[in-house]
Amino acid sequence: MLKARWFKVINDLFGNKTRTLLIVLSMSVGLFAVGIILSARTILADGLAESFAAIHPSSGTVRTIQLFDEDFLESIRKMKDVQEADARRNISARLLTKSGEWKNLTVFVIADYDDIRVNKVTPQSGAWPPPEREILIERAAMPVIEAEIGDVVLIKFPNDVERRVRITGAAYDPAQLPAQIDGTPYGYVTFDTLEWFGEPYGFNELHVIAVNAQDKAWAQRVVNRVKDKVEKSGYTIPLSMIAEPGQLPMNDVLNGILLLMGLLGVLSLFLSVFLVVNTVSAILTQQKRQIGVMKAVGGSSAQILGMYLVMVLAYGALALLIALPLGVYGAQALSAALAGFFNFDLYSMESPPETFAVQIAIGLILPVLASLVPFVTSLRISAAEAMSNYSMGRGRFGGNVIDRLLSGANLWFARGFSIRSVLLSIRNTFRNKGRLILTLITLTLGSATFISVFNVRASLSSTVEDMIKWFNCDSMLALDRSYRADRIQSEAESIPGVVGTDVWIQLPARLIRDDGSESGLIYMFAPTVHPDSLIVSPSLPKEDGLPRVMRMQWSFPLPCSWMNLR
Amino acid sequence: MNSSTDSPLIELRSAVKVYESLAGSVTALDRIDLAVRPGEFLIVTGKSGSGKTTLVNIMTGLDRATSGEIRVNGEPIHKYGPERAAKVRGRTMGVVFQSFELLPTLTVLQNVMLPMDFAKRYPIWEQRRRAMSLLEEVDIADHAKKLPTALSGGQQQRLAIARAMANDPAILVADEPTGSLDSATAAVIMDIFERLVQERHTVFMVTHDEDIARRGSRIITLSDGKIIGMKESVHA
Numbered sequence: 001m002l003k004a005r006w007f008k009v010i011n012d013l014f015g016n017k018t019r020t021l022l023i024v025l026s027m028s029v030g031l032f033a034v035g036i037i038l039s040a041r042t043i044l045a046d047g048l049a050e051s052f053a054a055i056h057p058s059s060g061t062v063r064t065i066q067l068f069d070e071d072f073l074e075s076i077r078k079m080k081d082v083q084e085a086d087a088r089r090n091i092s093a094r095l096l097t098k099s100g101e102w103k104n105l106t107v108f109v110i111a112d113y114d115d116i117r118v119n120k121v122t123p124q125s126g127a128w129p130p131p132e133r134e135i136l137i138e139r140a141a142m143p144v145i146e147a148e149i150g151d152v153v154l155i156k157f158p159n160d161v162e163r164r165v166r167i168t169g170a171a172y173d174p175a176q177l178p179a180q181i182d183g184t185p186y187g188y189v190t191f192d193t194l195e196w197f198g199e200p201y202g203f204n205e206l207h208v209i210a211v212n213a214q215d216k217a218w219a220q221r222v223v224n225r226v227k228d229k230v231e232k233s234g235y236t237i238p239l240s241m242i243a244e245p246g247q248l249p250m251n252d253v254l255n256g257i258l259l260l261m262g263l264l265g266v267l268s269l270f271l272s273v274f275l276v277v278n279t280v281s282a283i284l285t286q287q288k289r290q291i292g293v294m295k296a297v298g299g300s301s302a303q304i305l306g307m308y309l310v311m312v313l314a315y316g317a318l319a320l321l322i323a324l325p326l327g328v329y330g331a332q333a334l335s336a337a338l339a340g341f342f343n344f345d346l347y348s349m350e351s352p353p354e355t356f357a358v359q360i361a362i363g364l365i366l367p368v369l370a371s372l373v374p375f376v377t378s379l380r381i382s383a384a385e386a387m388s389n390y391s392m393g394r395g396r397f398g399g400n401v402i403d404r405l406l407s408g409a410n411l412w413f414a415r416g417f418s419i420r421s422v423l424l425s426i427r428n429t430f431r432n433k434g435r436l437i438l439t440l441i442t443l444t445l446g447s448a449t450f451i452s453v454f455n456v457r458a459s460l461s462s463t464v465e466d467m468i469k470w471f472n473c474d475s476m477l478a479l480d481r482s483y484r485a486d487r488i489q490s491e492a493e494s495i496p497g498v499v500g501t502d503v504w505i506q507l508p509a510r511l512i513r514d515d516g517s518e519s520g521l522i523y524m525f526a527p528t529v530h531p532d533s534l535i536v537s538p539s540l541p542k543e544d545g546l547p548r549v550m551r552m553q554w555s556f557p558l559p560c561s562w563m564n565l566r
Numbered sequence: 567m568n569s570s571t572d573s574p575l576i577e578l579r580s581a582v583k584v585y586e587s588l589a590g591s592v593t594a595l596d597r598i599d600l601a602v603r604p605g606e607f608l609i610v611t612g613k614s615g616s617g618k619t620t621l622v623n624i625m626t627g628l629d630r631a632t633s634g635e636i637r638v639n640g641e642p643i644h645k646y647g648p649e650r651a652a653k654v655r656g657r658t659m660g661v662v663f664q665s666f667e668l669l670p671t672l673t674v675l676q677n678v679m680l681p682m683d684f685a686k687r688y689p690i691w692e693q694r695r696r697a698m699s700l701l702e703e704v705d706i707a708d709h710a711k712k713l714p715t716a717l718s719g720g721q722q723q724r725l726a727i728a729r730a731m732a733n734d735p736a737i738l739v740a741d742e743p744t745g746s747l748d749s750a751t752a753a754v755i756m757d758i759f760e761r762l763v764q765e766r767h768t769v770f771m772v773t774h775d776e777d778i779a780r781r782g783s784r785i786i787t788l789s790d791g792k793i794i795g796m797k798e799s800v801h802a
Contacts, residue, residue, distance in 0.1 A: 001690050001691065001694070003679075003683045003690060004672065004676045004677075004679035004680040004682070004683040004693070005680060005683050005684070007672055007673075007676045008669060008671055008672050008676070008680070011671035011672065012671050015671050289667070290669055290670075292628075292667075293667040293668075293669060294669070294680070294684070295628070295648070295652055296626070296628055296655070296661050296663075296667070297656065297660075297661070297680060297681040297684065297729060297730075297732075298652055298653070298655055298656020298657070298681050298684040298685050298733065299652065299656075299680075299684040300649050300652050300653065300684070301648065301649055301652075302649070303684055382628060382629050382630065382648060383628040383629070383648070383652075384623040384628040384629035385629070387628075387663070387667065
């Protein structure tokens with residue numbers, strides 16, 4: 001049989017259903033946000049790690065200008081500290097979409113689809129391996145090229161060969177940036193098909209896994225040794241990349257999104273805690289007299305505090321009932337959406353037990369801790385005062401500087417106006433300063449959450465706009481080799497409708513650090529444009545902002561590798 | 567009824583209560599000396615603002631005296647903090663208020679059980695039985711499952727008396743218990759008090775109503791925080 005005091009708690013909880021619902025919902029929002037973020041982080045991190053491990057990720061990729069064959073690949077495989085190596089042909093092409101737009105397309109040519117040793121590509125649907133004169137498209141690229149399996153698409157190659165190729169299936173290649181992010185779809189064909197495209201046999205992309213690949217510095221040294229061998233063998237390396245161990249290409253982007261969501265989750269949580277404290281304060285103000293009565297009939301502060309803490313615990317428990325399943329469902333939906341967007345598979349949708357533990361701890365402990373201050377403050381007053389009909393706060397108002405500032409004596413300038421009702425409102429607002437501060441914190445947190453969301457949005461838009469200003473052109477052409485700038489500009493400007501051109505040199509480069517190690521790939525742009533160019537508005541950092549010593553290493557000089565048209 | 571030579575249940579010695587505010591100090595009780603003897607029906611009367619309610623508050627420990635001594639059943643509650651005072655109050659006194667002060671979200675029965683729950687004097691199964699018995703004594707047992715708001719003013723005050731008697735206190739303290747009632751209902755409440763006194767309980771009551779005050783065994787008159795008169799009633 002329940003004790004009488006618990007009947008009061010239960011009746012208070014369910015007697016005012018609207019109030020209970022509001023508190024529970026406000027707490028649920030914060031708990032839901034925490035649950036969804038924590039669970040999604042784990043689901044996505046595990047999915048990324050497993051997806052990554054499953055493909056036998058490369059430690060580094062080396063691109064060559066000249067083509068190499070299997071014998072050279074075999075020699076790389078036999079190198080010391082090279083765990084595994086594989087090669088592909090990488091061809092840039094263009095594909096005509098249904099809407100009539102030419103899209104860039106990267107075509108990978110793989111020798112043996114059943115023996116891909118590094119950066120594995122796996123079948124998703126349709127034929128495997130792709131039959132001759134047919135192509136597989138990376139699954140995330142299908143919407144980008146506006147095509148489906150079975151469609152025939154027109155592909156144009158740098159050698160001016162055009163081929164109508166049937167899409168025979170979809171492949172899954174998580175080692176590539178998803179097509180909807182970098183805008184480049186990927187296709188996969190066999191060497192037989194390559195011949196049909198009019199291209200010679202041979203590889204131009206080498207993928208290497210170093211022994212002890214998890215050690216990035218070590219893996220980089222191994223890849224550098226591979227590069228040395230490649231260069232000594234007479235091949236030119238226009239591009240090489242060192243992979244971040246254990247991370248897919250879009251790991252940083254995903255982490256950025258999750259970090260932002262995490263911050264919003266924490267803000268929501270703080271907001272809901274302050275809402276709870278505010279509501280608890282309101283309940284205590286409303287029940288002040290009842291607290292006095294309970295004291296009058298023999299209730300100790302500890303007993304009464306226990307009743308109200310149980311009430312807050314009940315609010316938390318009810319909020320958890322809503323937030324836990326919603327958090328699990330939300331995390332699954334969010335994880336699936338993000339995994340789909342970033343193009344990797346999730347192997348498990350299970351929310352980790354730690355998430356539930358954190359949610360339960362936050363849902364039950366945080367509101368109780370947050371409520372202790374208003375509870376203890378309310379219980380400290382005597383029973384007589386609590387039951388007093390005159391709630392003037394023991395005459396506290398009027399005693400300090402703020403109160404005196406709000407008194408009529410200091411508002412001489414307003415004496416000619418009828419502001420009594422306004423003054424009444426203002427003084428009432430400042431009568432209970434603790435409550436005022438609490439309300440202001442709650443409103444501030446709510447506004448901060450709202451403003452931060454819009455600020456992030458505005459900041460992103462502004463950043464994108466700044467980036468677009470760099471390339472204020474209608475069309476950008478990346479050239480496959482070097483051209484004389486004046487000649488190619490003259491050619492372009494002779495086309496009707498072209499009002500201006502700029503040419504750039506774009507060079508892949510690496511920073512050589514003081515210890516001789518090399519940085520990751522840096523794209524170095526060398527604009528040859530006039531500062532008042534309408535097309536390109538480079539905002540280069542001031543000289544002081546540049547590193548003092550920057551020795552750039554590139555493979556070949558080009559007068560022009562990039563042209564912007566307007 | 568116990569003899570007047572018994573040690574007092576409640577004893578006040580030079581009890582002073584001063585309220586401080588920005589407007590200045592107000593002395594609500596000024597050096598009150600008073601002893602409430604076992605078995606008596608002591609009624610304090612006086613005009614509004616004379617200090618009657620302040621007297622109830624400090625002798626029950628609901629508020630602290632500014633100075634002086636207050637002993638309840640020999641315990642110096644003037645030295646006690648609110649927690650200890652609440653325990654003494656729960657064990658020794660039952661308090662009845664003018665506006666009943668019932669808890670609106672508890673049923674009639676649960677309102678009576680609550681002081682027993684706080685005092686932990688009776689086991690939980692005994693609390694229910696005793697609460698029903700008290701409700702029968704004040705003739706509202708039929709309403710046990712109702713909420714207080716479903717009762718009339720007189721019934722609510724009877725419920726408040728039953729609640730005050732929940733822990734079988736040595737003394738019942740009532741602050742204007744008939745103040746919110748019509749004369750007929752007030753007479754019923756006074757009958758209950760008299761019956762309790764006859765059953766060897768001690769009742770301390772304050773009222774501004776001279777006619778009601780006459781029903782006490784001893785009557786004290788308070789004015790401006792001072793005792794200005796005391797007389798034994800013919801009923802004593």
